[in-house]
Every structure is written in structure tokens, then in C-alpha cells.
Amino acid sequence: MAVSGPRPKTCAACGRGIAASEVYYRFTLVLQGEQDVLGPAGGGSTGDDLASLLKQLEEGPESPREWEEQVHWERSGVVCAACRSVVVRMLSVPPDVARPH
Template sequence: MTGPRAKTCATCGRVIAAHAVYYRFSLVLEGEQDLLDPSDDLEGNPAEALEALIRRLDEGSADPGEMEAQVHWERSGVICSECRAVAMRMLNTATADSEPH
């Protein structure tokens, strides 16, 4: 009979023993935008604005996968106790006086 297998921390790569505490996580980042760019003249002629947007996307050098990742990215897995502590510190930090990245 075989018991539970050891797990690997998704952050640091440490092996988490089968008897050790581990933490499951699921992280979803979804891009949103509340206002459209005023330079996109949607009120003047929406069809032309849409055509211009499609043309810029077709002519751009952006990788479609990267563009998709900018809108939706998700990851799940398990982490060890040490990485949980780091994540909790990072996510609980007050952002009121934080400078932009």
C-alpha cells in the first residue's frame, strides 16, 4: 500500500514531505479597463474606429499568447509554509503609500 506522495512547492521548488503542511492556491489575474482611450474616436464613426483597432493589432508585433496573458492569467498549485509567509506579507502590505512600479 502506498501513501500520499510528496508535493513540490510551485514557488521555490522545495519538496514538501507527505506528512508536512502545505497550502493550495489559485490565482487569477484579469485585465480590466474602465475607460476607452479618447483618441479612439468611437463617437465619430465606430466602424472606422474598430477597423483601425483591428489594423493596429494585425500590424503589431505582439505575440497573441502574450496579448491573451495580459487579459487573463491563472495559476494554481501548492506552496510550502515559507512561501506562504512571503505571499501573505506581500498581499497584506498596505498599498496606500506605495509608489507605482
């Protein structure tokens, strides 16, 4: 039986191949949508607001999968050393510093 080396890896950010001798970084990113309070729709009760929202969702053009991905999105993979620096810098900005999206 032949023993093969490690499987080739590709950076999830830049797409560059990562050699088996290079350092790489594993990541898991989970984005979960949350909303503390429903906005005032028309002064009705909360039950009315929820029924109206459900009707709007059912009649909209988005598929259930699209709605699900807006609420829960998860990815994992590896990044190269250069992309790790960019990701860490981007996610480490203090919240009071406004940056364009």
C-alpha cells in the same frame, strides 16, 4: 494491488520539495486585465478608436496567446509554510502604501 502514499509536492514559489508530513498550502491565482475607458486616440468616435486598436493588435508582433495571457492569467499549485508567509505579506499590503514593483 499496492497502495502508494501521497504524491510528492513541490513548492511553486521556491521549488523546494514538500514532505508528506509537512503542512502545505493550496492556491489559485487569477489575474484578469480590465480597463474602464479607452484613452483618447485622436478625437474620433469610439468605433474608430476600436477599429484602430484592433488593427494595431493584428499588426503587432504578439501572438494571440500572448494577448490572451495579458488579459487572463491563471495558476494554481501549492506553497510551503515559509513561502505562504511571504505571499500573504506581499498581497496584504494596504493600497495606500507605495512599494516598488
